Amino acid sequence: MVYDTNITYFKIAGFCYLFAMVFYLTYLVFRKDKIGLMGTIAVYLGFAFHTVHLGVRWWESYQMGQDIGHIPVSNLFESMSFGAWTIMLMYMVVEKKYNNRSFGVFVTPVALLAMAYIGFAPNVGKEIEPLVPALQSYWLHIHVITSFLGYAAFAISFGVSLMYLIVTTKEKDAIYTFWTMCIGMVIALAVALGLDGLFLSQAGGKHILEASFRSGKPIVQILSFAGLAAILGLSWAFGTGIKDRLAAFANTSEMLDEVGYKTIAVGFPLLTLGIITGAVWANEAWGTYWGWDPKETWSLITWLFYAAYLHARYTRGWRGSRAAILSIVGFLAVVFTYLGVNLLLSGLHSYGASG
Amino acid sequence: MEEKQAQQQEGLPARFLSGVWKFFTSLKLTVFTLISLAMVSIIGTVIDQTDPAKNMQMLMDLFGPQDAPAALDWLVRLGLTDMYHSWWFVGLLTMLCANITVCSLERFPGVWKKVTTVQGPLTGDTLKTLSQKKEFKVSGAASFKAKATEAMKAAGFTPREVESGGAVHLMAENGKFSRLGVYITHTSVIVIFIGAMIGSFWGYKGYVQIVENGSVDQVSLVSKPLLKKYPGDVVPLSFRVRCDKFELATHQQARFRGMPSDYLSTLTVLDGDKEVLTKMIQVNDPLQYKGIRFYQSSYGQAPGMALMTVRAASQKGGFSVHDYPMKKGDRVKLEGSDYEMEVMDMAADVALGPNNQLVAQSDQFKGRGAVILQFFDKGGNPADQVVISSVIPDSQPQNIPFKFTITGYRGPYYTGLQVSYDPGVWVVWLGCALMVCGILVAFFMFHKRVWVKIEETGGGALVTVAGGANKNRHAFEREFAKLLERLQA
Numbered sequence: 001m002v003y004d005t006n007i008t009y010f011k012i013a014g015f016c017y018l019f020a021m022v023f024y025l026t027y028l029v030f031r032k033d034k035i036g037l038m039g040t041i042a043v044y045l046g047f048a049f050h051t052v053h054l055g056v057r058w059w060e061s062y063q064m065g066q067d068i069g070h071i072p073v074s075n076l077f078e079s080m081s082f083g084a085w086t087i088m089l090m091y092m093v094v095e096k097k098y099n100n101r102s103f104g105v106f107v108t109p110v111a112l113l114a115m116a117y118i119g120f121a122p123n124v125g126k127e128i129e130p131l132v133p134a135l136q137s138y139w140l141h142i143h144v145i146t147s148f149l150g151y152a153a154f155a156i157s158f159g160v161s162l163m164y165l166i167v168t169t170k171e172k173d174a175i176y177t178f179w180t181m182c183i184g185m186v187i188a189l190a191v192a193l194g195l196d197g198l199f200l201s202q203a204g205g206k207h208i209l210e211a212s213f214r215s216g217k218p219i220v221q222i223l224s225f226a227g228l229a230a231i232l233g234l235s236w237a238f239g240t241g242i243k244d245r246l247a248a249f250a251n252t253s254e255m256l257d258e259v260g261y262k263t264i265a266v267g268f269p270l271l272t273l274g275i276i277t278g279a280v281w282a283n284e285a286w287g288t289y290w291g292w293d294p295k296e297t298w299s300l301i302t303w304l305f306y307a308a309y310l311h312a313r314y315t316r317g318w319r320g321s322r323a324a325i326l327s328i329v330g331f332l333a334v335v336f337t338y339l340g341v342n343l344l345l346s347g348l349h350s351y352g353a354s355g
Numbered sequence: 356m357e358e359k360q361a362q363q364q365e366g367l368p369a370r371f372l373s374g375v376w377k378f379f380t381s382l383k384l385t386v387f388t389l390i391s392l393a394m395v396s397i398i399g400t401v402i403d404q405t406d407p408a409k410n411m412q413m414l415m416d417l418f419g420p421q422d423a424p425a426a427l428d429w430l431v432r433l434g435l436t437d438m439y440h441s442w443w444f445v446g447l448l449t450m451l452c453a454n455i456t457v458c459s460l461e462r463f464p465g466v467w468k469k470v471t472t473v474q475g476p477l478t479g480d481t482l483k484t485l486s487q488k489k490e491f492k493v494s495g496a497a498s499f500k501a502k503a504t505e506a507m508k509a510a511g512f513t514p515r516e517v518e519s520g521g522a523v524h525l526m527a528e529n530g531k532f533s534r535l536g537v538y539i540t541h542t543s544v545i546v547i548f549i550g551a552m553i554g555s556f557w558g559y560k561g562y563v564q565i566v567e568n569g570s571v572d573q574v575s576l577v578s579k580p581l582l583k584k585y586p587g588d589v590v591p592l593s594f595r596v597r598c599d600k601f602e603l604a605t606h607q608q609a610r611f612r613g614m615p616s617d618y619l620s621t622l623t624v625l626d627g628d629k630e631v632l633t634k635m636i637q638v639n640d641p642l643q644y645k646g647i648r649f650y651q652s653s654y655g656q657a658p659g660m661a662l663m664t665v666r667a668a669s670q671k672g673g674f675s676v677h678d679y680p681m682k683k684g685d686r687v688k689l690e691g692s693d694y695e696m697e698v699m700d701m702a703a704d705v706a707l708g709p710n711n712q713l714v715a716q717s718d719q720f721k722g723r724g725a726v727i728l729q730f731f732d733k734g735g736n737p738a739d740q741v742v743i744s745s746v747i748p749d750s751q752p753q754n755i756p757f758k759f760t761i762t763g764y765r766g767p768y769y770t771g772l773q774v775s776y777d778p779g780v781w782v783v784w785l786g787c788a789l790m791v792c793g794i795l796v797a798f799f800m801f802h803k804r805v806w807v808k809i810e811e812t813g814g815g816a817l818v819t820v821a822g823g824a825n826k827n828r829h830a831f832e833r834e835f836a837k838l839l840e841r842l843q844a
Contacts, residue, residue, distance in 0.1 A: 065608050067616050130606055133617055133651075137639040258829075269794045276787045285639045287560060287650045287775030289783060290551070292439045294400040301393045308389040315382050333393075345400055 003064055006057035006072075007126055009049050010081060014115040016046025017088070021112055024104035028245050036101040043095075043108070047088045054085060061128045068130040073144040076342065077126050080118045082144070083338070084111040086152035090263070094156055098259060102249040106159035109186055113193065120197035139281035147274030147299075151334050153267030154306070157260050158331035161324035164256040166243050168321060175321055176239060182328065183242070184235035188228045257320060260327055261313065268306050275299050294345040298337040305330045379457035388451045395447070399438045402430060410436065452548060455541045466534050476517050476524040477806040477821060486828065487835040488821040491843065496809050496816035500525065503807045503818075506841040510834065512805060522810040533800035534825065540793030546786030553779030556582040561590060561774040563649070566657040567767045570597035570625070574647075574774045590776075594644065595625040599633070601654055601768035618651050620770040646776060653771030663701045663726055664763035665743065670756040678762060686731075693733040694755055699740070701726040703764050707746055720764035730755060801826040805838065818842075 023039030026032075054072055062069030072078040091107045094100075118124045131140075165179040195211040210216075212224035278296065279289040290296060309326045312318035318326075378384065403409040410430065414423040427436075434441030475481075482488060493499045500516075503525055507514040512527030561574035572595045576588040604617035617637055624632040624644050636642045642649040662680050669675040669691050677690045686697035705725040708714040713725050725744035730752060732738045739752040743759045751758055805822035820842060824831035 065606070067606060068608065068611070130611055130614065130616060133615060133638040136617070136637075139639070265798050269791070269798060272790060272794060276791065279787070280784070281639075283780065284641065285650065286652075287641070287648055287773050287777075289780065292399060292404055297396050297400050301396050304389045304393040304396075308386045308393070311382060311385045311389065315386065318386075341400070 003060035003128055004126070006053050006060055006128075009053035009056055010115075011119065013046045013050035013053055014112070014119055016042050016049060017084075017108055017112045017115060020046060020104065021108040024101065024108060027101060028105050031245075031248055036104075039101060039104050040095065043088060043092060043104070047085070047092065050081075050085050050088065054082065057128065064128060065130075068128070070131045070135075071141050071144075072128075073140065073148075074131050074135055075125065075129065077118045077124050079144065079148070079338075080114050083148050083151060084114040086148045087111040087114075087155045090149070090152040090156050094160075094259065094263070098255070100249070100251070102246060102251060103156075103159060103163070106162055107156055109190065110155050110159065113186070113190060116190070116193045116197065120193060122196075134285060137281060137284065139277060139284065143274060143277040143281055146270050146277060150267045150270030150272075150274050151338060153263045153270060154327075154331050154334050157263040157267065157327045160256055160260045160263065161327035163246065163251060164253060164260055164324040165321060165328075166239075166246050167251055167256060168253045169239075169243050172236075172240075175325070177236060178325065179328075180235040180239040181232060183239070184228075184232040187235070188231045191227070191231070192224070253320070257323065260324060264306055264309060264327060264330075268303075268310065271299070271303055271306065275303060295337070295341045298333070298341050302330065302333040302337050305333050376457060376461075379453050380461045381454075382458070384454050385451075385458070388447060388454060392447050392451065395438070395444065398435060402435050402438070404437060404439065407436065448548070452545060455544055459538055459541050463538055466538070470531050470534055474515075474526050474528050474804060476519040476522075476526065477808045477819065481806075482819070482821055485821045485823040487823060487832065488819065489839055490817065490819050492812075492815055493809075493818055494815050496523070496811045499816060499818065500809055503809070503842055506838060507805065507807065509841065510805075510838050514807075522808050525807040525809070526805065528802065528804040530800045530802045533796050533802055536793050536795075536797030536800065538793075539789055540797055543786045543789035543793055546789060547783050548786075550779040550782030550784075550786055553782060554777045555779075556580060558775075558777040558779060559583075559585075559590060560776075562652075563596070563772050563774055564655075564769045565596060565598035565620075565622075565772065566660060566769040567598055567601055569769075570595045572596075590774075592647070593626070594631075596642075596644075596649065596772075597623045597625060598770050599623055601770045603654065603768070618654060618770075620651055620654075620772070622649065646778070648775050650773040650775065651770070652773040654768050655771065656766045657769040660767045661701060661703065662763075662765045662767060663698070663724060663761060664765075665726060665728070666760050666762045667757045668760075670758055680763070689730075689755070689757065692755065692757070694738065695731040695735075697729045697731070699727040699729050701764075703766070705744060705746055713742065713744060713746065720766075724761045724764050726761060728752075728759065801831075803831055803834070805835070807842070 020039050020042035023035055023042055027036040027039055057072040057078070058069075061072065073082045087107065088111050091103070091111075095103060118126075162179055162182060165175055169176050169179070192209050192212045196209065199211040211220075212227075213221060215221050215224070275296075278299070282291065282296075283289040305326070309323065309330060312326065313323060403413075407427070411423055411427055414426045414430075417423075418426050430436050434443065438444055500523060504514055504516075507525060507527055512529060514525045514527040517524045517526070557580050559574075559576055559580045560578040561576045563571045563574055565571050572592050574590040574592065576585060576590060579585070579588065599621040601621075602617075602619040603615060604619060606612060606614045606616045619635055619637050621633065621635045622642050623630050624642070626644075632642070632644060634642050636649065636651050638651045641651070660682055662682055664678050664680045666676060666678050667689060675691060679687055679696075681687060681698045683698050683701055686695055688695050702713070702715040702725045703720045704716040704723050705713045706716055706723065715725075716723075723744070723746055725742060725746065727740065727742050729740045730738040739755060741752045741759075742750050743761060744750065745761065802825045803822065804824075806820070808819040808821075810817045810819075820839060822831070822835050822838075
């Protein structure tokens with residue numbers, strides 16, 4: 001018997017998030033409150049199904065055997081699904097607290113990209129597998145949960161900081177180029193993943209982005225880079241349109257700056273707890289609480305970065321745009337810590353050769 | 356002129372020291388150091404810190420096999436292959452410590468003064484600094500005072516009453532000690548560093564391999580302590596650790612059959628020939644004795660120490676069966692007879708070769724093992740020697756009334772344990788706990804103060820309500836507005 005009912009709920013959740021993003025985008029363009037509300041409903045619905053997915057997967061793992069059952073955060077698929085769940089959780093809290101739906105279009109794509117990647121990438125295994133002995137510990141629960149809640153908070157700060165840069169743009173200067181490039185890259189990544197999903201339906205050692213940038217056919221690669229250039233160019237050309245759309249919402253730069261800071265003020269203690277629980281666990285498993293393993297080191301790099309952010313805010317001139325840029329770069333460190341280390345570097349945390 | 360020059364010269368060392376002090380009080384230095392540490396740490400994740408072969412491979416991919424060795428040499432010289440212990444990395448960490456210490460020493464006295472100063476009545480100067488204030492008139496001073504006291508209590512304050520300058524002051528403050536949160540956090544960083552240093556100076560990491568039924572009383576060092584020398588890089592233990600059994604648990608479900616589910620070593624500690632502790636350890640559950648910890652790390656087959664179980668079934672009068680687990684070279688008494696038998700050789704898996712001799716195949720026992728038994732009679736003289744194997748079932752000893760079969764075979768395992776001794780680890784945990792407390796206090800608690808000043812005027816009173824918070828002003832604004840509502844109701 002194959003226990004994959006949880007995957008069905010995963011797919012439904014993913015589609016709900018897709019609808020949410022579309023609604024939020026429409027809301028941004030047309031500013032109809034009803035559409036914004038539908039976006040929120042789609043998020044709540046998707047989150048409910050996503051929670052069911054996690055719960056069913058947990059239950060199904062125990063159905064497979066007492067020695068196989070585990071909290072669903074043990075491999076790339078499970079952890080990324082959980083990561084998207086924490087991002088949506090944080091988002092719902094922030095949307096409610098600030099009564100503001102314009103954040104939606106900047107945060108839901110991050111969760112959606114995560115769901116799309118693990119949903120479509122051919123060699124990200126979705127089956128439930130037993131925990132390897134090294135992961136059989138209660139520290140797994142608290143270490144993963146605190147770390148991902150921290151990452152989620154930083155993801156929100158990323159979205160809000162992007163909004164800050166958009167709203168405070170006055171001319172097409174370096175900062176304008178920076179945020180239009182950020183948005184362009186996210187759109188290009190989404191398109192590339194979509195192509196992967198459409199054309200790479202068979203498994204067999206295929207890698208992420210192989211339908212576009214990493215294709216064996218040179219013509220496809222050239223077209224991919226041309227497409228990327230086009231998207232970046234369009235983003236730069238029409239960025240002012242995004243700014244005009246956003247300006248219609250009640251997003252003062254002070255409020256965006258404050259939310260960008262407060263989410264980091266929530267994420268930083270969580271990340272600290274994540275690193276500390278990781279160290280305590282490492283000491284119970286290997287006898288060393290800090291081994292300069294790439295994953296450990298990158299989590300420290302992320303931590304140092306946000307510590308710099310927090311200290312910089314006390315220095316005049318480092319609020320506002322500079323803080324927003326630091327927050328965006330910090331999130332890149334978060335993404336590398338979580339994904340880059342596992343997929344590109346080797347070490348104790350490696351998920352193996354996937355992607 | 357000379358006097359002035361002399362004065363300036365005397366001032367120089369003092370001026371230099373105060374300049375250095377000032378350098379370390381800079382917050383810009385903090386941001387610079389934190390970001391520098393972050394950036395250089397990236398290098399250590401790209402250049403392998405443990406395996407030179409990986410670096411050589413990477414350099415060969417980048418520069419080709421000709422230039423790779425020279426490039427690797429440069430990396431080693433710059434300290435990049437062990438960068439987290441290099442002088443410049445440790446230097447950056449030291450700079451951060453100095454920065455933290457000096458900043459805290461500089462700012463702490465002022466904060467301590469604020470924390471220990473009792474809140475005084477509302478003066479004109481204080482009023483100027485407060486962001487929230489409101490003035491209004493009320494009809495009765497005494498009744499209002501009672502109402503105000505209740506309202507402040509309901510808002511979570513404990514008001515004190517003082518008479519000053521002809522007016523009654525009700526004042527309260529909460530979360531004064533939250534101002535210390537930052538200093539707790541900074542101290543925690545220093546504590547963690549101290550713990551880490553204690554560990555590097557006197558702690559060590561090592562490795563032991565213990566074969567089943569064997570024991571060790573010393574540890575091979577993998578990572579040496581900086582301030583203690585162990586001759587031969589081996590740490591002698593004041594006790595023995597014996598491995599009673601190693602078990603490789605595997606999953607039984609069809610899809611995962613054969614996948615390891617657990618590595619379990621049953622270890623016994625012998626201190627002065629007495630068994631003091633027995634524990635079955637697994638990954639994430641180590642053995643600890645006298646501050647030294649043993650972690651399940653790896654395992655393997657110990658060559659030449661297989662255990663074969665030979666079953667001897669008596670052929671005369673009554674069916675009696677006895678199992679003998681034996682290693683190569685073991686000599687045991689054959690129960691129910693005067694004979695002894697010795698294992699001359701054994702193999703896990705054999706087949707009949709082309710010339711009708713037995714050929715060893717794999718070391719996996721599938722029921723086709725073979726053992727050469729040499730029998731000795733009552734006087735100790737060699738008697739029969741026979742090969743026992745299911746492949747040649749008719750091969751049995753001639754004069755000894757027993758039938759022999761092989762019922763089991765277990766290649767003994769050795770268990771690989773990582774050994775760790777870290778006298779600084781509890782200091783590090785203390786630092787971590789302090790850090791979590793400090794961060795929570797610094798971020799989520801703040802210092803709030805409120806005053807209600809009641810000045811009696813003819814037929815009533817003039818009331819001034821004022822307050823302020825050192826952080827999270829928006830939240831305090833809402834709290835203050837609520838308090839005002841209660842007071843003006």
